[in-house]
Amino acid sequence: MPYKKVYKEIKKYDNIVIARHVGADPDALASSIALKESIKLTFPDKNVFVIGAPANRFSYLGTLDKLPEELNKELLIVTDTPDKRRIDGISPSGFKSVIKIDHHPFVEKFGMLELIDDTASSASQMIIELIFNTKLKLNKSIAEKLYIGVVSDTERFLHDYTTTKTFDLVSRLIKETNIDFTKLYLPLYLRPLREYRYLGYLLDNLVVTPNGLGYIKVDVDTLKKYNVDSSSAGNLINYLTNIDEVKVVVTCSIDLGNDCVKCSIRSRKIVINEIASHYNGGGHALASGARPKNFSEVDNMLQELDEACMKSID
Incomplete structure (x- = not known):
C-alpha cells in the first residue's frame, strides 16, 4: 500500500480537511478523528479540520470541526467511504489533492490517491498501518480511538474479515501505547x-x-x-x-x-x-x-x- 505517498501529501499541504461517510459509525469517526490528531501531533502548525454531522451517541470519540467560511481547498482525505455520494458534508471538487482511505469493496474512484484494502477489518486498521509505516506520530488518545474503531467494526473481532494482520496491528498498538483496552468497551456497549x-x-x-x-x-x-x-x-x-x-x-x-x-x-x-x-x-x-x-x-x-x-x- 502506498502509505508513504499519503504521508508525502499530508506533509505537502498546510490546510487539510478530513471527512467520512454519512450516518457515521464508530469506525468512521475514530479513523477520521484519530488521523487528525496524529497529523496535528506530527505537524502542529497545520490547519486540520475533521467534519461531518455530529453523532451524539459516540461523542466520546472526540469533537468535530466547523469549516471556515473561506476555506483554502488544498488536501481532502476521506476515510471509510467508497463513493462520492456518501461523503458527509463536503464535495471533493475544487481540492488540489484528494485521498481516499477505505476498506469497502471498490465502488468508484474519486481520489487522486486511493488506498483501498477490502481485506482490512476497518478504516481504523488502515490508519494504524499508515501511522506504523510513516513518520506520523502516535499517542495514547489516538491509539484508544483506533482500537475502538477496530473493535466496533469487527464486533469485538467476531467477523470473518478479522485476520491475523488485524490482531498483529492491534497487539502492537497496545504494546506501544499501553492503553487500557478493557475500559474502552464500556462506552461502546453500555x-x-x-x-x-x-x-x-x-x-x-x-x-x-x-x-x-x-x-x-x-x-x-x-x-x-x-x-x-x-x-x-x-x-x-x-x-x-x-x-x-x-x-x-x-x-x-x-x-x-x-x-x-x-x-x-x-x-x-x-x-x-x-x-x-x-x-x-x-x-x-x-x-x-x-x-x-x-x-x-x-x-x-x-x-x-x-x-x-x-x-x-x-
Missing part, C-alpha cells in the same frame, strides 16, 4: 434502559419470512414512544443477527430529518451490499446500510432480500 426496552419491542415485532428474512419497520410514533431516533435500531441490530431462523435481518426506521428510511442490513452468509446499492446504500458483503426514499421502496428492497434468502443454500 446503553440506557430505554434502548433495551426498545430492543424488546424490536424482538417482539420482528417479522420473519419462510425464506429466513427478518425485518422490522419503525414509524415516528414508535420512535417517540421509546425516546429513540432513526439510528437506534441500527445500533441494536447485532442483537438480532444471532436468531437461528434468520439469514438476513433488516431494521427500517423513518428518518424525517433526512427525508428517507434509514435501514441497517446484516447477513450471516448471503451477500447483501449489491442489493443495498440499489436503494441509496452499500457497504460490506455481510454488513450494509441503505436509505430508501419511503416505505414503498423499503418493500421493494425487502422483496429482493427475501428472494436472495430463498435462493441461498444453508
Whole structure:
C-alpha cells in the first residue's frame, strides 16, 4: 500500500480537511478523528479540520470541526467511504489533492490517491498501518480511538474479515501505547434502559419470512414512544443477527430529518451490499446500510432480500 505517498501529501499541504461517510459509525469517526490528531501531533502548525454531522451517541470519540467560511481547498482525505455520494458534508471538487482511505469493496474512484484494502477489518486498521509505516506520530488518545474503531467494526473481532494482520496491528498498538483496552468497551456497549426496552419491542415485532428474512419497520410514533431516533435500531441490530431462523435481518426506521428510511442490513452468509446499492446504500458483503426514499421502496428492497434468502443454500 502506498502509505508513504499519503504521508508525502499530508506533509505537502498546510490546510487539510478530513471527512467520512454519512450516518457515521464508530469506525468512521475514530479513523477520521484519530488521523487528525496524529497529523496535528506530527505537524502542529497545520490547519486540520475533521467534519461531518455530529453523532451524539459516540461523542466520546472526540469533537468535530466547523469549516471556515473561506476555506483554502488544498488536501481532502476521506476515510471509510467508497463513493462520492456518501461523503458527509463536503464535495471533493475544487481540492488540489484528494485521498481516499477505505476498506469497502471498490465502488468508484474519486481520489487522486486511493488506498483501498477490502481485506482490512476497518478504516481504523488502515490508519494504524499508515501511522506504523510513516513518520506520523502516535499517542495514547489516538491509539484508544483506533482500537475502538477496530473493535466496533469487527464486533469485538467476531467477523470473518478479522485476520491475523488485524490482531498483529492491534497487539502492537497496545504494546506501544499501553492503553487500557478493557475500559474502552464500556462506552461502546453500555446503553440506557430505554434502548433495551426498545430492543424488546424490536424482538417482539420482528417479522420473519419462510425464506429466513427478518425485518422490522419503525414509524415516528414508535420512535417517540421509546425516546429513540432513526439510528437506534441500527445500533441494536447485532442483537438480532444471532436468531437461528434468520439469514438476513433488516431494521427500517423513518428518518424525517433526512427525508428517507434509514435501514441497517446484516447477513450471516448471503451477500447483501449489491442489493443495498440499489436503494441509496452499500457497504460490506455481510454488513450494509441503505436509505430508501419511503416505505414503498423499503418493500421493494425487502422483496429482493427475501428472494436472495430463498435462493441461498444453508
